[in-house]
Amino acid sequence: MTNLLPTERQAWRRTDDHSPGAARLKLVTEPLPRELAPTAVLIQVHAVSLNWRDANITNGGNPWPVIPNGIICNDAAGEVLAIGQNVRRVRVGDRVAPTNDTEYLTHRSTGRSWVAANEDGVLATYIVYDEAVLGHLPTYLSWESAALIPCAGVTAWAALKDVGIGKIVLIQGTGGVSSWALKLARASGLKVILTSSSDEKLEHMKKIFGAPEIQTINYKTTPDWHEKVLKLTDGIGVDLVIENGGASSLVKSLKCTRRGGIVSQVGYLGKQQPDNLQELVPTIIDRRVILRQVTSENDSADVVTDISFPGALTAARLNTWMTSPPL
């Protein structure tokens, strides 16, 4: 198949120039490999979604290492155009996306290579990956909807893992990961308490999701929002928190989680001041809470299987949510 390879691609690369007014990105045309390695896969990118992380990396705010002038974005949906001679897991025409950490493929992997940080990202016309890091995407979704799965979708799915029907989850904010979590939580029969800095967004979400009504808290106008969460749960706390603030909100999140519950640490959107973490250890011990980071190597395959299975989370329902009017 390698004789069909395009010879070049266009890609958006970071300039790494953070001076005021300077362009942060540049569009480049660059050659593609003339031949595919035995297990390599050439993918035509059809859609890329933007995450908070992409802007943060481009603006120089990533707390972990990034390669110089890397290609941005890590959420893509693409079509296999050509495969190396030993590729077995994917075929030409398959719809695929690379996983977010191409070195974390088993729980015993010690390396880390985050797409768009430790290595190039996916905002390019063509990308080449080893078959081992590719996951299949559902065929019923548009390219645009499918491109929301690998980072935001998988993160939300993994963050919600291990809570059963009827349990209560606290979802912080109305961004990409949280919107996904909200959709998955509702489809799974979970009760939701949603926070936002905007009453307008909270009303919008209540309207979209209908009955039973989502319970909401504005975390800006209610700085002690964790107390309100406790009130809404008869003083017990929620079963799981999708934690987005990081150091600024973690202790409060732990305080409003029921004993033995789970806090899934997803984001670090608030100010990361160590002072806010002084009560961390005593609170974890007192609440007997499981604090965890979220994604693992098998999650991509699991989430795609789950959202593809005709059941509570049907394709039609997912599509309806995904095409809800933007805020």
Ligand SMILES: NC(=O)c1ccc[n+]([C@@H]2O[C@H](COP(=O)([O-])OP(=O)(O)OC[C@H]3O[C@@H](n4cnc5c(N)ncnc54)[C@H](OP(=O)(O)O)[C@@H]3O)[C@@H](O)[C@H]2O)c1
């Ligand atoms: N761990 C992982 O594997 C993983 C994967 C994906 C993303 N992330 C991280 O998750 C976070 C969210 O990513 P995203 O792509 O969903 O971002 P996003 O789409 O930009 O959403 C951000 C939203 O979060 C809410 N928010 C902002 N500051 C907050 C705070 N201090 N406390 C609570 N909520 C706050 C806001 O919601 P309102 O406007 O409603 O107030 C904001 O709109 C980022 O830190 C990102 O790096 C981690």
